[in-house]
């Protein structure tokens with residue numbers, strides 16, 4: 162059935178492309194390709210029918226085989242669990258497909274101090290990333306477990322296999338890519354600068370001006386820290402004050418300990434809404450991609466999570482979750 166829809170869509174696209182071709186050359190190419198497409202489509206569709214019938218019957222066979230295989234492996238799995246003394250040892254959550262840190266669960270490492278991506282509300286961890294992880298877990302037939310830790314510790318938790326994925330508004334950077342594998346990106350982040358309303362800093366460029374000497378507050382080991390260390394501290398244009406939470410850096414700005422804070426746009430908006438007398442500069446520091454961090458040593462799980470995330474992006478689920486928390490400007 163899906164094949165039919167895909168074929169129909171593909172041929173509709175080719176036909177509409179043919180219709181759009183304004184240059185004679187293009188349209189003749191388009192015609193050729195649409196003809197080619199049509200004839201191959203006709204072939205494919207009859208093949209599709211055959212193969213879908215073939216698939217159905219072989220699927221039916223497989224699933225009955227799978228049932229008995231499951232039963233076998235289920236027994237093996239149980240005795241294995243019984244034998245294992247350490248709770249931390251990875252066990253197969255779906256025998257033969259992938260393993261997770263805790264059997265039957267998807268463990269997400271995060272730092273729940275990054276609204277609206279992750280924050281604590283009524284004793285629970287809420288936010289965009291928590292909902293995305295729940296949707297991925299749902300697709301994989303797993304229950305979501307959230308492990309709240311310092312932002313700093315997430316990569317290590319993922320590398321060591323204690324957590325299955327790090328989902329924390331985490332930016333894809335080349336250095337991090339040496340430590341972990343990132344899934345496809347699910348959101349865009351922007352590093353912005355928060356200042357006091359009466360600040361002499363009026364644009365991002367003021368931070369890089371000759372003779373500048375600002376104290377910049379950041380959350381430790383975030384990209385805000387990494388970029389400002391390179392661009393400002395290492396260039397002799399100021400010093401960086403590192404805090405374990407973004408909100409603490411914002412408090413330091415409020416009390417005059419730092420001149421500005423460089424942090425991701427969405428938490429910046431949430432913090433500025435909470436603290437009087439602060440504003441976000443209109444000029445942006447840098448735009449970046451958020452993705453989930455995963456171990457390089459668990460390819461099967463990576464593939465399963467990445468595929469689930471891709472499906473959730475394609476069917477609009479991820480955008481729906483983001484829209485619940487972030488209103489379009």
Ligand code: GLN
Nearest residue numbers: 275329330331332383384
């Ligand atoms: N996007 C930033 C980074 O990856 C900040 C993430 C965070 O503080 N949770 O470094």
